[in-house]
Amino acid sequence: xxxxxxxxxxxxxxxxxxxxxxxxxxxxxxxxxxxxxxxxxxxxxxxxxxxxxxxxxxxxxxxxxxxxxxxxxxxxxxxxxxxxxxxxxxxxxxxxxxxxxxxxxxxxxxxxxxxxxxxxxxxxxxxxxxxxxxxxxxxxxxxxxxxxxxxxxxxxxxxxxxxxxxxxxxxxxxxxxxxxxxxxxxxxxxxxxxxxxxxxxxxxxxxxxxxxxxxxxxxxxxxxxx
Amino acid sequence: xxxxxxxxxxxxxxxxxxxxxxxxxxxxxxxxxxxxxxxxxxxxxxxxxxxxxxxxxxxxxxxxxxxxxxxxxxxxxxxxxxxxxxxxxxxxxxxxxxxxxxxxxxxxxxxxxxxxxxxxx
Numbered sequence: 529x530x531x532x533x534x535x536x537x538x539x540x541x542x543x544x545x546x547x548x549x550x551x552x553x554x555x556x557x558x559x560x561x562x563x564x565x566x567x568x569x570x571x572x573x574x575x576x577x578x579x580x581x582x583x584x585x586x587x588x589x590x591x592x593x594x595x596x597x598x599x600x601x602x603x604x605x606x607x608x609x610x611x612x613x614x615x616x617x618x619x620x621x622x623x624x625x626x627x628x629x630x631x632x633x634x635x636x637x638x639x640x641x642x643x644x645x646x647x648x649x650x651x652x653x654x655x656x657x658x659x660x661x662x663x664x665x666x667x668x669x670x671x672x673x674x675x676x677x678x679x680x681x682x683x684x685x686x687x688x689x690x691x692x693x694x695x696x697x698x699x700x701x702x703x704x705x706x707x708x709x710x711x712x713x714x715x716x717x718x719x720x721x722x723x724x725x726x727x728x729x730x731x732x733x734x735x736x737x738x739x740x741x742x743x744x745x746x747x748x749x750x751x752x753x754x
Numbered sequence: 755x756x757x758x759x760x761x762x763x764x765x766x767x768x769x770x771x772x773x774x775x776x777x778x779x780x781x782x783x784x785x786x787x788x789x790x791x792x793x794x795x796x797x798x799x800x801x802x803x804x805x806x807x808x809x810x811x812x813x814x815x816x817x818x819x820x821x822x823x824x825x826x827x828x829x830x831x832x833x834x835x836x837x838x839x840x841x842x843x844x845x846x847x848x849x850x851x852x853x854x855x856x857x858x859x860x861x862x863x864x865x866x867x868x869x870x871x872x873x874x875x
Contacts, residue, residue: 554832557829557830558783558831559783559802559806560782560829561782561825561829561830561831561832562782562783562784562802563784564829564830565782565785565831566784567782567789587763587801588802588803590803591803591806593803593807594803594806594807594810596810605870611827644856688872698788739799
């Protein structure tokens, strides 16, 4: 049947950027079957196929208002996993910045990650002891709010990365450029130090990455109601 | 009547319209819209987004429940049925409407329409 395909395509597009939770998928199926009924009804009253399709989908341009932003999740398991994910990122950052300990700022950044890792580890152990991974505790999270937060964190981090990189470059090479001197490095250590200065601030990318994970885990821990 | 859909009197009662349709029989989304169109003689057309948010709200309030139909052809339809709470709520809504209608007749319409039926002064 061709009309099923056209409507399928329409509904697929309508839901293209939506979360794939059970509730949302059910809404999609419900909308599709109602559209099919509407098209069949319009055609049985003499409308031709194309007309029936456009008539059916006329009022359905945006479904954000009907998708529920509130999502019930196993809140303890969710928090535990988010914490675990964040901790993993901190450990990766810690290991990656070990070679940076040759410089003072490198030592500080690396030590910071280590302290964060230990603090996070203690927190995770506390959660484990309280039985978070097997807890049936449920609560609602606002996915709309979390989605907006993730976007904001990425934007902030992007701005930070641009500004700090530009700033470092300016400090290093600005005066050379200004006075028309040749841009260069006085040796491998100088080069290494410059690179570190550029790269170290970017290790903060673990913040938006961990936030993004927090968004993804919502679907994983949703409470599936029948 | 263009203004009918934006009238607060109508919009404020959409949930009750849906409860009324479901009081007669379990039904699915498009058929509810169609039923409202037929019952109003084509004067009221419920838009899909309004329908879906209404249904979701009613379901969250525990006034209706949904189940999937057993269609073999095409997509499965989601049917809605009134819960006992839903019946109760409709009864209350119905009484509210009776009382409100009486008072609106008097306060907007002077009460003369009720008595004479011709609405003229």
